[in-house]
Structures are given as structure tokens and as C-alpha cells.
Amino acid sequence: MTENTPAPTPASPRRTAGRHRRPAxxxxxxxxxxxxxxxxxxxxxxxxxxxxxxxxxxxxxxxxxxxxxxxxxxxxxxxxxxxxxxxxxxxxxxxxxxxxxxxxxxxxxxxxxxxxxxxxxxxxxxxxxxxxxxxxxxxxxxxxxxxxxxxxxxxxxxxxxxxxxxxxxxxxxxxxxxxxxxxxxxxxxxxxxxxxxxxxxxxxxxxxxxxxxxHRQEREARRAAGAVGAPGTTGAAGAVRGARISPWAIVLIIVSLVLVNYGIIDGQEQGWTSEIIIAALTAGILLFIALILFELSKRDRAMVDFRLFRIPSFSTVTFNAFASRMFSFGMMPFLILWLAGQLGLSALEIGYVSSALAVPMVLFSAAGIALVRWVPVGVVQAVGMLVVAGGLMLGLVMDVDSGWADLLPMYLVLGAGTGLMLPHVMSLAVAVVPSERTGMATGLANTALPLGTAFGVAVYGAYLSDRVNAGIDGMQFPPAMPPAMESQLRQAAEGGLFQEIAQRSPTFAEETLGFFIDGLHGIFIIAAVLAVVGAVASVVFIRGKDGTGTK
Missing domain, CATH: 1.20.1250.20 (MFS general substrate transporter like domains)
Incomplete structure (x- = not known):
């Protein structure tokens, strides 16, 4: 056996005593x-x-x-x-x-x-x-x-x-x-x-x-070679044997999130004091608390290890992942309603406008990856978040006379900031947790992304609907106007269908468009506050060159 030849191990899944198998x-x-x-x-x-x-x-x-x-x-x-x-x-x-x-x-x-x-x-x-x-x-x-x-x-x-x-x-x-x-x-x-x-x-x-x-072949080979450890240990593949799939946890996750989203999305339509909305929100929150307590009680066998959120840097990077989708794809549907319903842009034209967000997001991802060679990753995260907040403030220049070009500065800056901070989410999630929890950490960070989109759509939609309806409540309608027509006006205004409203009443179209733009301004401010919170948290909690706290 030469110096560079590795010694065979008894637990090797592709070797058995006395013979050598060709690897799969x-x-x-x-x-x-x-x-x-x-x-x-x-x-x-x-x-x-x-x-x-x-x-x-x-x-x-x-x-x-x-x-x-x-x-x-x-x-x-x-x-x-x-x-x-x-x-x-x-x-x-x-x-x-x-x-x-x-x-x-x-x-x-x-x-x-x-x-x-x-x-x-x-x-x-x-x-x-x-x-x-x-x-x-x-x-x-x-x-x-x-x-x-x-x-x-x-x-x-x-x-x-x-x-x-x-x-x-x-x-x-x-x-x-x-x-x-x-x-x-x-x-x-x-x-x-x-x-x-x-x-x-x-x-x-x-x-x-x-x-x-x-995967099945190697499990069978390890089992035959006696390499599969007992429950609660780390086997040859490096997987944590303690974590187990939990049907109850899955049910609690799905039901709690759906109930909270239902309450937020339908709250304006049915009324925030509606019994069904209050019940949905209350039940959703209580079920999520039950999920946390249930999983904490299982400790190392938990499917979702909420103990990871005791690590400040992990909590911060998960929040940043969640927020990054809230201030991008979470608010994009309402901007698209404006682009289509007020400006009359086709789907392809809307896609071109949206690429002003996508292109810098991709380009600045490379810049964000390169920056961490010289700048601590927490600082890069913070800078990205502050750039995002600045981009969102550019959206406040929109008014009832704005066109699609007025949206481009916000999209470009927003995409650049998101691109700077987003590539480090997964690497940070892995770097700051124990090695046996890296799979769960990346899973939680990955989960935060679509949840950010979902909650952005729900929260921003509820806020926008509330602003539009509050404005319509103060309008003066003709006495002979049927209640059904007023209801149609509200639904069209919420959906951004201002060209359709203008066919019946240009005055109503201009007024409701103003309410819609005010709602968008509020969304931009809410998202900017989230970005600033993420920036401050990144500086305070994500320390060290790699975010682990070591220099």
C-alpha cells in the first residue's frame, strides 16, 4: 500500500470482505x-x-x-x-x-x-x-x-x-x-x-x-455493512438521525398559515370585526404557538428545530430572507395591477418593465459575493438592506400622472440592493448553526422566501384594500346611483381597473386612482421600515468575517 493509498474501512458501503465491487x-x-x-x-x-x-x-x-x-x-x-x-x-x-x-x-x-x-x-x-x-x-x-x-x-x-x-x-x-x-x-x-x-x-x-x-442503494449497502447508526446519532452520510417527520407538525404548519393568511386577505372584504375573521386570525396564531411548543418539546427529534432561532445571527438572516421577498415579489402584484389597469400595458410590456428589477438583482448578486472578500458579510447585508430602503423611497414620486418609466428608478435600486444581500442567506444560515443542523437551517431559510412572498401579498393587499375603501367611503355619489354599481366601483378600484372606471366616470377614475397610489405609497414605507430593521439587525447580530462571530 503506497503512501497516497487510503486504507479501506470496514464501514465502506462499497467494499465487503474478500472482494471489491465496482462503484455504482x-x-x-x-x-x-x-x-x-x-x-x-x-x-x-x-x-x-x-x-x-x-x-x-x-x-x-x-x-x-x-x-x-x-x-x-x-x-x-x-x-x-x-x-x-x-x-x-x-x-x-x-x-x-x-x-x-x-x-x-x-x-x-x-x-x-x-x-x-x-x-x-x-x-x-x-x-x-x-x-x-x-x-x-x-x-x-x-x-x-x-x-x-x-x-x-x-x-x-x-x-x-x-x-x-x-x-x-x-x-x-x-x-x-x-x-x-x-x-x-x-x-x-x-x-x-x-x-x-x-x-x-x-x-x-x-x-x-x-x-x-x-440513495436507496447506498442505504442498503450501509445497512449490510453495519454502518447505519442508532436513532439519535449521525450516520455515515452525515445526516442527523434524531430529526423525524411529524404529520402533526405538517398539519399545524399548513392550517395555521392558511388561517392567518385568510384572515388578513379577507379581513377588509368581510370586516375586521367579523366573527369568522377574528376566529381565523386567533386560531391561526394559537395553532402556530402550539406548533412551536410541540416542536420544542421534541428537542433533537423535532422536524422544525425552533431552538435555532435562539442564535441571533440565524434569526437575523432568516428575517432578511423573509423581508427580501416581502419588498420585492410580495408587492409586485399590486404594481402590476396599476401597470395593466391604469396604463394599459400588455403582459409582455409588464414583463419588460419587471426586468428592471430582475436584471440588477442578478448582476449585483455577483458583486455581493465578491464584496465579502474584503467586507464582513453582516455589513454587506446591511448595505444591501439600506439600498433597498432607498429604492423604496424613490417609489414615493409616483402620482396619478405617472407612467411606467417613473417606476424604473425604484425597480433598479431595489433590485441592486436585493442582489447584494440575498446570495449570502444560505451560506450564513449554514455558517452560524451546529454542523448537524445545516440541512434544517437551509430548509428554514428556504422556507422564509416563499413565506415572505405570501405574507407580502396578504399584508400589502389588506392595507391597499383598506386605503382604497376608506377613500371611497368619503366620496360623494349621485343619489340615484344603485348600491350594486357602488360595489362594482369598489371592486374595480381595488383591482386597479381605472380605465374601466373612466368609461363610466372620469372623475371617479381619477379619485380612486389617487386612493390606490396613496395605498402604494404606504406599502413602500412599510417595506422600507422592514429593510431598515434588517440593516440594523445585520450590523448588530451578524458579526465576524463569515458571520459566525469569529474574526
Whole structure:
């Protein structure tokens, strides 16, 4: 045995006494291809629907709350099941959960194409989110399995491959509105869902044909070699054996988030003092508290380890991930309603305008990654957040006479700030927690992103609806105006349909547009406050060159 030859270990999953087995083939190229395509599909479906929202609203007759649920039904189920997906993949198998998720996503996409009702589109979007979580939650483990752990260079290769996959997914999410605009402009809004069908079939066929179930094979080999540790220990693969999938935790997560979102979204329509709204908000909050207590009681066996939030830097970076989506994709639907309903922009034109947010987000991500070579990562996070706050303040120049060009300065600066801070979320989440909790930490940070979108849509929508309706309450209507027409006016104003209002009354259109713009100004201020809070927290709690507190 030479000096450079590693000694065989009894626990090696590919060696048995007296003979040497050929290692299983490692389909790295195919694994990266299907993982990247799947990541694109699952992340882009959060944002691609934004520019199609006016067309969906007009075709299906959605209310403002219905339009919000078209977005949030996906985001909430996606976020709620994301943590469980990773645990399920360890128990049932990566490839199996990956394929089940694709089947759900494909079936739901077909349902979105065929449905013709508000309830149908919301229901199928929720099912899409469930499938998306199963797929997205297993993309990284499926890709990681393709690298041979016995190869000393595999760690660096795996890191580069995962970074490439996440980078592709991030770019797809940012450019989702432009892609959606192209599809709606060249066809109909159903195309944004129909495009998932051929891609999904291609990915499933490629997975079945070219990617073996490596995770199952290696578990069987480790079991045969006696390498699988007892529960509560860390096995050969580095996974924490204590954490367990919890059906009760999954139910509590989904029900509590849906109830809180329902209360926020429908509060204006049904009245904030409505018994059903108060009950929904109260029950949602109590169930989430029950989830926290339930998971804390399980300690190392918890599916969601809330003890991680005792680490100030982890809490800060998770908040930053949450806030970054609230002040970008969370408020974008309402700007799109204005672009379509007041300025009359087509879906493709809205996609072009939205690229002013996406392009700097991608470009400044590279700058943010480079900056940490010389500047502490907490400072980079803080600078990014302050740039975001400045960009949001630029939105206050909008008024009733503004055009789409007046939105560009805010979008450009907002995208630059988000690009600076967002690339470090995952690396920070891993750096500041114990090594045996890195998977859960990245899962929580990933979950914060779609939750930020969902809560942004809910909170901003409720605020905007309240401002518009408060303004309409003070208007002087003609005595002979039927109550039904006043109700239609309110719904049209909430949906940004000011050109339709102008056909009946230019005066009403101008007044309600003013209320809508005032509501947007309030949204910008709320988001800017969140950004400043994130900046201060980053400086105070994310210390040291790498954010761990070490110099």
C-alpha cells in the first residue's frame, strides 16, 4: 500500500470482505440537468403568474382576494411542505419523492389549464405548491447523491453543482414575469401552466431512465455493512438521525398559515370585526404557538428545530430572507395591477418593465459575493438592506400622472440592493448553526422566501384594500346611483381597473386612482421600515468575517 493509498474501512458501503465491487455509476450530468430544470419550474411558478394575473382576473372574474389567493395558494403550500419534503426524502427515498412531486405538479398544471372557476384555479395552485415543495425539497439531495463520497474532489464539485442549480433557480424566479409576459402575449394565460407539461414529462422520463436510486442503494449497502447508526446519532452520510417527520407538525404548519393568511386577505372584504375573521386570525396564531411548543418539546427529534432561532445571527438572516421577498415579489402584484389597469400595458410590456428589477438583482448578486472578500458579510447585508430602503423611497414620486418609466428608478435600486444581500442567506444560515443542523437551517431559510412572498401579498393587499375603501367611503355619489354599481366601483378600484372606471366616470377614475397610489405609497414605507430593521439587525447580530462571530 503506497503512501497516497487510503486504507479501506470496514464501514465502506462499497467494499465487503474478500472482494471489491465496482462503484455504482454516477450520472452527474443528468442529475444536474433534471435538478436545474425542476428548480426552474418550481421557483418560476411563484413569479410567472404575476403578469398573467390581470388576464386571469378578467377571464375568471376574480375578486382582489381571489387574485391574492392565486399567488398565495402556491406560496403557502410550497413553504409549508418544504421542510417535510427533505425529511420524507430521507425516509422514503429521494428519487421516489422527486417523482411523486412531479406527478402532483404536472396534474395540477393540467387542472389550472382546464379549470374555469376561481375556486378551481386556487385549489389547483395549492396542489401545484405541494408538488413543487416535494420536488424542490429533494433537488439538492438528489444532486448531492450523484457525487461519490470516496472521491476527495467530490465536495468541491458538489458545491459548484449545487451553486449552479440555485443560481439558475434564482435567475428563473427573477425573470419569471418576463417569461410569463412572453407566454401570455403569444398565447393565453393558460400557457404559463401548459408549458410545465412537456418539461415535466421530459424530467420524469430522464429521471426514470438515466438516474438510478442511489440513495436507496447506498442505504442498503450501509445497512449490510453495519454502518447505519442508532436513532439519535449521525450516520455515515452525515445526516442527523434524531430529526423525524411529524404529520402533526405538517398539519399545524399548513392550517395555521392558511388561517392567518385568510384572515388578513379577507379581513377588509368581510370586516375586521367579523366573527369568522377574528376566529381565523386567533386560531391561526394559537395553532402556530402550539406548533412551536410541540416542536420544542421534541428537542433533537423535532422536524422544525425552533431552538435555532435562539442564535441571533440565524434569526437575523432568516428575517432578511423573509423581508427580501416581502419588498420585492410580495408587492409586485399590486404594481402590476396599476401597470395593466391604469396604463394599459400588455403582459409582455409588464414583463419588460419587471426586468428592471430582475436584471440588477442578478448582476449585483455577483458583486455581493465578491464584496465579502474584503467586507464582513453582516455589513454587506446591511448595505444591501439600506439600498433597498432607498429604492423604496424613490417609489414615493409616483402620482396619478405617472407612467411606467417613473417606476424604473425604484425597480433598479431595489433590485441592486436585493442582489447584494440575498446570495449570502444560505451560506450564513449554514455558517452560524451546529454542523448537524445545516440541512434544517437551509430548509428554514428556504422556507422564509416563499413565506415572505405570501405574507407580502396578504399584508400589502389588506392595507391597499383598506386605503382604497376608506377613500371611497368619503366620496360623494349621485343619489340615484344603485348600491350594486357602488360595489362594482369598489371592486374595480381595488383591482386597479381605472380605465374601466373612466368609461363610466372620469372623475371617479381619477379619485380612486389617487386612493390606490396613496395605498402604494404606504406599502413602500412599510417595506422600507422592514429593510431598515434588517440593516440594523445585520450590523448588530451578524458579526465576524463569515458571520459566525469569529474574526
Amino acid at each position: 455509476p454516477r450520472p452527474v450530468g443528468w442529475s444536474l440537468t433534471v435538478a436545474a430544470l425542476s428548480t426552474v419550474m418550481m421557483t418560476i411558478d411563484i413569479t410567472i403568474v404575476l403578469v398573467a394575473l390581470p388576464a386571469i382576473t378578467a377571464d375568471l372574474g376574480l375578486s382582489l382576494s381571489g387574485a391574492q389567493w392565486v399567488i398565495n395558494a402556491y406560496s403557502l403550500t410550497f413553504a409549508s411542505l418544504l421542510l417535510a419534503a427533505a425529511s420524507l426524502s430521507d425516509i422514503i427515498g429521494r428519487r421516489r419523492i422527486f417523482l411523486i412531486g412531479h406527478v402532483l405538479f404536472l396534474g395540477a398544471s393540467i387542472g389550472c389549464v382546464l379549470t374555469g372557476t376561481e375556486a378551481g384555479i386556487i385549489g389547483f395552485r395549492a396542489l401545484q405548491g405541494a408538488g413543487g415543495a416535494l420536488v424542490f425539497g429533494t433537488c439538492t439531495p438528489l444532486l448531492a447523491d450523484a457525487f461519490d463520497q470516496d472521491d476527495p474532489t467530490s465536495s468541491a464539485k458538489r458545491t459548484r453543482a449545487v451553486a449552479a442549480m440555485m443560481g439558475i433557480g434564482g435567475a428563473a424566479s427573477a425573470f419569471g414575469p418576463l417569461v410569463g409576459g412572453l407566454l401570455v402575449e403569444t398565447g393565453t394565460w393558460e400557457w404559463i401552466f401548459a408549458i410545465n407539461i412537456p418539461i415535466g414529462i421530459l424530467v420524469m422520463v430522464a429521471t426514470l431512465v438515466f438516474i438510478p436510486d442511489l
